[in-house]
Amino acid sequence: MTETVLSVNHISKSFGGIHAVRDVSFEVSRGEVLGLIGPNGSGKSTLFNCVLGQLRPDKGDVHINGHRVANMRASHLNKLGVGRTFQQLSVFPQMSVLDNIILAGQEHHGTMASRLFGPSDAGLTEEADRMIAFFRLEHLRDEMAGSLSYGQQKLVDAAMAFMAGPSLVLLDEPAGGVNLTMLANLKERLETYNREHDTTFVVIEHNMEFVMSLCTRIIVLAEGAIIAEGTPEEIRSNQQVIDAYLGG
Amino acid sequence: MSEFIQLLISGLSAGSIYALAAVGFTLLWQASQTINFAQGEFVMVPAFFVLALSVKLGLPIWLAMPLTVILSVLLLGALFKKLIVEPMHKHGTIPLVIATIALGLLIKEMVKEFYSPLGQPFPSLFPQTVLTVGDAVISVPDIANFVIAMGTIVALQLFLGRTRTGRSMQATAQNPDVAQILGVDIQRMVMYTFLINGALAAIASILITPIYLAKFSNGETLGLVAFIAAIVGGFNQIRGALVGGLLIGVIDNMSATYFSAEYRQALPMILLIVIILVRPQGLLGTSEGRTV
Amino acid sequence: MSRKHILFAAIALLLLIFVPMGQKNYIIYVLTSWLMFSIAAMGLNLTLGYAGQISLAQASFMGIGAYITALVTLAGYHWVLGWIAAMGATFVIGLLLGYPALRVQHHFLAFVTLAFNTLVFLVLRNEEWLTGGSHGLVGMPRPDFFGISTGKNLEFYYFVLVLFVISALVFSWIVHSPWGRAFKALRENPVRAESLGVDTRRITLLAFAIGSAFGGGAGAIMTPLVQFIEPGSFGLIHSLKILLMVVVGGAGFYYGPMLGAAVVILLPELLRFTEGYYLMIYAAMVIVLMVYSPGGLIGLGHKIMARVRPKKEVRKDMAKGAQL
Numbered sequence: 007m008t009e010t011v012l013s014v015n016h017i018s019k020s021f022g023g024i025h026a027v028r029d030v031s032f033e034v035s036r037g038e039v040l041g042l043i044g045p046n047g048s049g050k051s052t053l054f055n056c057v058l059g060q061l062r063p064d065k066g067d068v069h070i071n072g073h074r075v076a077n078m079r080a081s082h083l084n085k086l087g088v089g090r091t092f093q094q095l096s097v098f099p100q101m102s103v104l105d106n107i108i109l110a111g112q113e114h115h116g117t118m119a120s121r122l123f124g125p126s127d128a129g130l131t132e133e134a135d136r137m138i139a140f141f142r143l144e145h146l147r148d149e150m151a152g153s154l155s156y157g158q159q160k161l162v163d164a165a166m167a168f169m170a171g172p173s174l175v176l177l178d179e180p181a182g183g184v185n186l187t188m189l190a191n192l193k194e195r196l197e198t199y200n201r202e203h204d205t206t207f208v209v210i211e212h213n214m215e216f217v218m219s220l221c222t223r224i225i226v227l228a229e230g231a232i233i234a235e236g237t238p239e240e241i242r243s244n245q246q247v248i249d250a251y252l253g254g
Numbered sequence: 255m256s257e258f259i260q261l262l263i264s265g266l267s268a269g270s271i272y273a274l275a276a277v278g279f280t281l282l283w284q285a286s287q288t289i290n291f292a293q294g295e296f297v298m299v300p301a302f303f304v305l306a307l308s309v310k311l312g313l314p315i316w317l318a319m320p321l322t323v324i325l326s327v328l329l330l331g332a333l334f335k336k337l338i339v340e341p342m343h344k345h346g347t348i349p350l351v352i353a354t355i356a357l358g359l360l361i362k363e364m365v366k367e368f369y370s371p372l373g374q375p376f377p378s379l380f381p382q383t384v385l386t387v388g389d390a391v392i393s394v395p396d397i398a399n400f401v402i403a404m405g406t407i408v409a410l411q412l413f414l415g416r417t418r419t420g421r422s423m424q425a426t427a428q429n430p431d432v433a434q435i436l437g438v439d440i441q442r443m444v445m446y447t448f449l450i451n452g453a454l455a456a457i458a459s460i461l462i463t464p465i466y467l468a469k470f471s472n473g474e475t476l477g478l479v480a481f482i483a484a485i486v487g488g489f490n491q492i493r494g495a496l497v498g499g500l501l502i503g504v505i506d507n508m509s510a511t512y513f514s515a516e517y518r519q520a521l522p523m524i525l526l527i528v529i530i531l532v533r534p535q536g537l538l539g540t541s542e543g544r545t546v
Numbered sequence: 547m548s549r550k551h552i553l554f555a556a557i558a559l560l561l562l563i564f565v566p567m568g569q570k571n572y573i574i575y576v577l578t579s580w581l582m583f584s585i586a587a588m589g590l591n592l593t594l595g596y597a598g599q600i601s602l603a604q605a606s607f608m609g610i611g612a613y614i615t616a617l618v619t620l621a622g623y624h625w626v627l628g629w630i631a632a633m634g635a636t637f638v639i640g641l642l643l644g645y646p647a648l649r650v651q652h653h654f655l656a657f658v659t660l661a662f663n664t665l666v667f668l669v670l671r672n673e674e675w676l677t678g679g680s681h682g683l684v685g686m687p688r689p690d691f692f693g694i695s696t697g698k699n700l701e702f703y704y705f706v707l708v709l710f711v712i713s714a715l716v717f718s719w720i721v722h723s724p725w726g727r728a729f730k731a732l733r734e735n736p737v738r739a740e741s742l743g744v745d746t747r748r749i750t751l752l753a754f755a756i757g758s759a760f761g762g763g764a765g766a767i768m769t770p771l772v773q774f775i776e777p778g779s780f781g782l783i784h785s786l787k788i789l790l791m792v793v794v795g796g797a798g799f800y801y802g803p804m805l806g807a808a809v810v811i812l813l814p815e816l817l818r819f820t821e822g823y824y825l826m827i828y829a830a831m832v833i834v835l836m837v838y839s840p841g842g843l844i845g846l847g848h849k850i851m852a853r854v855r856p857k858k859e860v861r862k863d864m865a866k867g868a869q870l
Contacts, residue, residue, distance in 0.1 A: 090741055100730070101727070166742060289653060342837055345840045353837070356829040356836070359825060520664070526658065530649075534650040
């Protein structure tokens with residue numbers, strides 16, 4: 007039996023008269039790396055926001071680790087074990103890399119009181135250093151995050167998403183704007199993390215090469231509905247997908 | 255009963271003037287995310303333009319008033335935007351809020367130092383007579399103020415809804431990116447908003463000052479009332495600011511008689527706190543905060 | 547905390563101990579009131595500079611603290627009780643006031659606190675049975691500690707200096723705790739902070755409430771300092787003054803409010819020749835400062851330093867270039 011981490015049940019969402027997402031259902035089990043792809047305007051972002059609990063679907067529901075998420079505050083979702091990255095750079099530029107990463111873990115440690123009266127690193131320096139070492143950022147540990155290169159900031163962003171030990175990580179266009187060397191590094195680190203911790207990933211991405219090589223399963227959306235689902239090989243040879251991309 | 259009607263009418267009259275200030279405040283917010291903490295001073299100072307032009311320069315009042323509107327449009331509209339709002343926009347909301355707070359202080363101190371720290375009598379546009387309807391006594395200036403203020407707001411609504419420029423302004427306020435794609439000159443539309451705010455402030459000033467005296471500190475209450483009206487009605491629309499303004503005007507007038515003269519000023523603030531607790535989007539507002 | 551930081555603090559503290567010795571009463575009074583306003587401004591710095599919310603009621607929190615302390619000490623209890631009650635009450639009021647305002651965006655806290663400041667003023671003026679109305683309260687004693695009197699001005703200065711140091715240490719401790727990290731994260735990128743589990747609403751509320759309690763603490767000092775309190779000392783203009791202290795010094799910088807308070811308190815002395823124009827010059831200065839340096843004087847200092855010593859920047863740029 008595989009354990010279901012994320013289940014999306016028959017969700018639909020429309021804005022005005024436009025059906026952004028229609029009757030989409032899928033499940034993701036522990037350790038899977040699911041890719042969500044589709045042409046622009048296919049409803050990816052709407053679906054993503056429903057999963058994040060930021061949008062309430064008109065119909066259907068989303069469960070993460072057995073909890074229903076709808077109009078849930080991001081901090082609450084995070085406490086349920088959901089980490090995420092952002093399309094745009096999302097580090098805290100005037101804080102050191104170490105502080106960025108400690109911040110990402112501290113709200114999961116102790117109580118409000120212990121975070122005021124306890125040690126200033128919330129006892130997380132060692133763990134943060136391990137995370138920094140994992141992403142090979144040791145030489146940048148004490149630099150301001152804002153002074154790092156774009157690709158390095160993407161790595162910090164990813165490290166933050168993992169710091170709280172999430173069971174599900176949502177990666178929003180992780181490859182966007184990252185150069186090839188850095189991209190290979192990022193992909194390798196994500197794969198290693200997935201293997202070591204059995205963490206579930208859901209990836210939204212435009213870069214086909216990246217999705218095809220990272221994901222174990224891919225869902226293709228077009229005009230708000232799932233038109234194909236399968237392994238990267240199956241998707242690559244699916245006529246409907248080719249049509250949707252070339253025609254859309 | 256007749257007392258109630260009199261209070262209602264004078265409340266609506268004052269409220270419609272508050273609404274002018276609140277509408278301007280809302281427009282600035284919509285068009286450029288400017289929270290103008292100097293709005294009260296913007297309504298206080300045009301009265302002193304009138305006084306300076308008529309009393310100090312000896313111009314006739316019929317000339318001084320339109321000149322004041324023009325001056326307000328230029329100084330409180332164009333200059334305010336060019337000199338303060340524009341260069342600060344890149345820094346985000348807080349520095350701009352602080353700058354408008356400082357601007358309010360600056361205007362107030364300038365009036366106090368350069369004109370007078372004392373309240374000045376201000377000419378009324380209308381005869382100080384009353385109409386007797388049944389046993390209710392209604393003041394003519396109240397009616398005239400109400401008609402002019404409401405007329406201004408209706409004209410503004412028509413301008414925004416019916417003209418090409420007005421619609422472009424609304425598009426800019428709602429979604430600047432889309433407006434730009436549609437070929438709207440966004441900076442110009444934002445500038446128009448500031449000019450309109452200057453004019454609204456001048457009209458409100460000319461209407462409200464005869465009720466009190468022209469005094470440098472008038473802006474404190476006027477500003478607070480304008481903010482509260484805008485928030486109570488619904489921060490994101492003109493109709494809301496109108497309803498908020500009228501409501502505050504009526505409550506303010508009624509409370510002095512039926513509640514407590516000492517705490518008259520407190521009532522709008524209690525209303526503000528209640529609204530924020532119960533209905534933060536305002537009476538007519540629709541919930542924002544969707545776009546996280 | 548770096549060694550440089552501690553050295554600077556130590557030198558500053560030595561100066562604060564030795565400078566007032568042998569000075570005239572008036573100068574000692576000005577210095578004491580600077581320390582007091584620094585505490586209030588420090589609190590507002592937490593709200594504004596760290597949590598990014600505007601409060602326009604810091605003077606009314608001082609007022610609440612001052613009146614509570616006055617009532618407690620006039621009733622014959624020790625000042626310390628008044629001080630604790632003042633900080634506790636202002637903390638709770640901060641929570642109650644901030645809770646509704648911080649549920650919504652758009653800087654509603656600014657409006658709510660603006661309204662609150664006026665409300666407090668009205669209550670202080672109208673409830674004569676409690677507050678003495680517009681005549682205020684007089685004759686509050688200066689406290690004794692284990693037989694040590696603070697009655698003379700220099701003694702009282704040292705008493706306030708001790709409170710100032712305690713406040714500065716508490717502030718430093720808060721901003722260096724995980725809470726402080728959360729405050730900074732909130733200011734720099736609230737959306738990201740929220741997605742990392744920071745309950746931004748709660749942490750903002752706490753920042754505001756703690757900031758308000760610093761205001762209450764400063765008010766508790768005002769009562770024995772001036773020994774006469776009246777509603778006019780806590781009007782909106784005074785809240786604006788405290789806000790300007792934070793902004794002029796540099797919101798979000800540790801020493802910002804202290805520098806800002808010094809400027810706001812000393813400037814009228816320096817600009818005495820301008821007579822009534824001082825507030826005008828001051829307001830104009832703030833506008834110019836906001837245009838050129840939203841980080842206040844300390845921010846401006848950093849900018850100038852960065853221009854004078856461009857070395858470090860160049861190195862970082864090169865490092866960036868090499869990695870791209």
